[in-house]
Amino acid sequence: MAKKNKAYITTPIYYVNDEPHIGHAYTTVVGDVLVRYHRQKGDDVFYLTGTDEHGAKIAESAMKSGLDTQEFCDMTAAKFQDAWKTLNISNDYFIRTTNKDHKEAVSKIFQTFHEKGLLEEKEYEGMYCVGCEKFLSERDLVDDKCPDHKREPESLKEKNWFFKLEQFLPKIQELIEKDEIQILPVTRKNEVLSLIKEGVMKDFSVSRQKTSVAWGVDLPFDDNQVSYVWVDALSNYITSIGYPDDMDKFNKWWPADLHLLAQDILKFHAIYWPAFLLALDLPLPKTLFIHGFFTINGEKMSKTIGNVIKPQELVDKYGVDATRYLLLSQFPFGQESDIREDHFVERYNADLANGYGNAVARVTTLIEKNELKIELDKKTDWLDSLGKHYSNYRFDLVIKDIMSRLQELDGYITEKAPWKIEDQDVLTEVLGKASNELWIVSQALLPFMPNIAQQVLDILEAEQIKKAPPLFPRLEN
Numbered sequence: 001m002a003k004k005n006k007a008y009i010t011t012p013i014y015y016v017n018d019e020p021h022i023g024h025a026y027t028t029v030v031g032d033v034l035v036r037y038h039r040q041k042g043d044d045v046f047y048l049t050g051t052d053e054h055g056a057k058i059a060e061s062a063m064k065s066g067l068d069t070q071e072f073c074d075m076t077a078a079k080f081q082d083a084w085k086t087l088n089i090s091n092d093y094f095i096r097t098t099n100k101d102h103k104e105a106v107s108k109i110f111q112t113f114h115e116k117g118l119l120e121e122k123e124y125e126g127m128y129c130v131g132c133e134k135f136l137s138e139r140d141l142v143d144d145k146c147p148d149h150k151r152e153p154e155s156l157k158e159k160n161w162f163f164k165l166e167q168f169l170p171k172i173q174e175l176i177e178k179d180e181i182q183i184l185p186v187t188r189k190n191e192v193l194s195l196i197k198e199g200v201m202k203d204f205s206v207s208r209q210k211t212s213v214a215w216g217v218d219l220p221f222d223d224n225q226v227s228y229v230w231v232d233a234l235s236n237y238i239t240s241i242g243y244p245d246d247m248d249k250f251n252k253w254w255p256a257d258l259h260l261l262a263q264d265i266l267k268f269h270a271i272y273w274p275a276f277l278l279a280l281d282l283p284l285p286k287t288l289f290i291h292g293f294f295t296i297n298g299e300k301m302s303k304t305i306g307n308v309i310k311p312q313e314l315v316d317k318y319g320v321d322a323t324r325y326l327l328l329s330q331f332p333f334g335q336e337s338d339i340r341e342d343h344f345v346e347r348y349n350a351d352l353a354n355g356y357g358n359a360v361a362r363v364t365t366l367i368e369k370n371e372l373k374i375e376l377d378k379k380t381d382w383l384d385s386l387g388k389h390y391s392n393y394r395f396d397l398v399i400k401d402i403m404s405r406l407q408e409l410d411g412y413i414t415e416k417a418p419w420k421i422e423d424q425d426v427l428t429e430v431l432g433k434a435s436n437e438l439w440i441v442s443q444a445l446l447p448f449m450p451n452i453a454q455q456v457l458d459i460l461e462a463e464q465i466k467k468a469p470p471l472f473p474r475l476e477n
């Protein structure tokens with residue numbers, strides 16, 4: 001038997017200083033559709049998501065909420081886990097960076113860096129925004145304030161351990177240029193290459209004095225310092241699959257086939273992360289896919305504007321499957337775009353209530369009424385043709401192809417008008433063809449709508465096809 005393909009796919013780990021919203025949901029649903037597609041093809045899949053729980057910003061949020069920092073992390077991590085359960089996300093593991101195993105692995109990674117002479121103690125001074133969890137440069141500031149957090153950064157000067165990044169840059173540049181680590185879309189690859197060529201990437205600090213940031217992983221060789229976020233956060237992608245203690249498991253999955261991320265963490269994933277991996281003599285991830293941010297009804301999503309959409313609100317309105325479908329059908333994955341609530345309703349009614357749902361209802365109702373026996377041919381070659389869109393991360397085109405196939409079916413039903421056909425053989429032939437079309441369309445929809453598409457498949461594959469219950473009640477605009 002041929003060796004199975006494997007697919008190790010990750011989302012970024014989400015900061016627990018924020019509650020799960022539509023932005024997190026979007027990336028996580030994208031990953032889930034991909035892994036379900038791979039599982040359907042018979043590939044061996046590991047899907048990872050989780051939470052990033054260290055840093056000053058989180059300790060600060062915990063303090064404000066009056067909770068112990070760990071309790072605060074537990075509470076917020078649980079909200080993410082609940083949200084993914086609600087959205088039917090099929091992750092194989094949920095990593096929390098405050099897990100004991102992860103912290104021990106991070107400590108070992110630091111020890112390795114130290115032993116290899118890749119860390120150096122230096123004086124660091126910078127403008128640090130607690131909200132961003134990073135040092136900002138002059139050009140990041142608007143009116144002397146962090147534009148995201150509307151506050152002045154604190155000046156921080158202290159002795160830190162610096163990671164010797166610069167020595168890895170020529171190698172990283174070469175690997176990116178040769179697409180050994182593929183960065184998509186290509187505009188993002190060029191962005192990263194310019195950063196390297198401009199010479200702005202320098203050795204950088206990977207630790208903090210405990211006096212300035214206490215909530216982090218202790219360094220094994222320096223009692224006064226804790227890990228500063230990036231080594232801790234990025235290494236979740238290897239610690240989650242057993243590094244460094246369970247190398248059999250690790251070697252089964254690593255390198256990652258795909259890291260999904262948003263543009264604000266591009267530099268860290270495309271430059272720091274490859275450097276850490278080279279330092280550990282590990283292979284690099286195969287692909288990074290970077291998606292843009294989206295606005296909500298034309299405005300940037302923000303707590304102040306009050307337009308933050310929680311996954312649960314969408315699920316309450318559209319149901320789980322339709323929410324997943326609507327998130328991915330709005331615009332090409334990767335682009336910056338705008339999510340419009342009215343488009344959600346229009347799309348729901350057009351594609352799901354009047355489209356898929358209506359076709360299933362029409363066909364199954366007539367089959368039940370006439371007590372027809374339907375034989376499915378279960379031909380799957382058309383499904384293979386969708387693979388090219390998946391390879392290009394064009395979920396919108398997968399959906400477009402599915403919808404045009406449904407439209408053809410709709411045209412066929414209208415033309416044949418089975419409700420007028422009296423000859424049982426002709427009727428069986430027409431509704432048999434329609435059932436086969438619904439079967440293949442449902443197979444194609446499974447990664448997007450795992451519950452409802454499966455429900456339809458069960459109806460079609462039953463000994464006697466019965467009328468389907470209402471799948472997508474029409475919504476008022």
Ligand SMILES: [Zn+2]
Pocket residue numbers: 129130131132133146147148149150
């Ligand atoms: Zn900030």
